[in-house]
Amino acid sequence: CTHYLFIVVVAVNSTLLTINAGDYIFYTDWAWTSFVVFSISQTLMLTVGACYYLTFTGVPGTATYYALIMTVYTWIAKGAWFALGYPYDFIVTPVWLPSAMLLDLAYWATKKNKHSLILFGGVLVGMSLPLFNMVNLITVADPLETAFKYPRPTLPPYMTPIEPQVGKFYNSPVALGAGAGAVLACTFAALGCKLTTW
Numbered sequence: 001c002t003h004y005l006f007i008v009v010v011a012v013n014s015t016l017l018t019i020n021a022g023d024y025i026f027y028t029d030w031a032w033t034s035f036v037v038f039s040i041s042q043t044l045m046l047t048v049g050a051c052y053y054l055t056f057t058g059v060p061g062t063a064t065y066y067a068l069i070m071t072v073y074t075w076i077a078k079g080a081w082f083a084l085g086y087p088y089d090f091i092v093t094p095v096w097l098p099s100a101m102l103l104d105l106a107y108w109a110t111k112k113n114k115h116s117l118i119l120f121g122g123v124l125v126g127m128s129l130p131l132f133n134m135v136n137l138i139t140v141a142d143p144l145e146t147a148f149k150y151p152r153p154t155l156p157p158y159m160t161p162i163e164p165q166v167g168k169f170y171n172s173p174v175a176l177g178a179g180a181g182a183v184l185a186c187t188f189a190a191l192g193c194k195l196t197t198w
Helices: 002-018 028-057 062-083 090-109 114-139 143-149 173-197
Strands: none
Touching: 002 028, 002 062, 028 062, 028 090, 028 114, 028 173, 062 090, 090 114, 114 173
């Protein structure tokens, strides 16, 4: 009972931590920076919960089920805010599903090898989620249109973003998010696996 309760608690908290992660389009001036930070946050929250659930049940497929739980929770929460007039895009939330499928695949293909799940699964989730997230960024409403439709106070001078230089590494948010995510997701995958042996 405690384990199943823990799964629900982790799923709810994962959802709360990533609930605004798809709405980096709202932060028009900081879109790239927000994209990288939010991609990493989604990657880590998905990885730790899904690995816990996966190693607890030992059944390939439960990581995807965990991502589905996060998606449904997020739709419910965003639906409430959407009803209040906030410009949330529902299309951003299923981004966790394909990455969770890769996690399941790594676990299944290596015959439930926990270390392979941590290494291969972590890298796959870390590198894939920013990519899927960028697909979402392309398909959602235009950031400038959103910014004009929902105006917010002008940023103070010290918060004014510096335009990135063309050709520099940080000008590619997918590459930066995928690189950082791939390294950090392995650590969080290990944490998720460790939680089943407490």
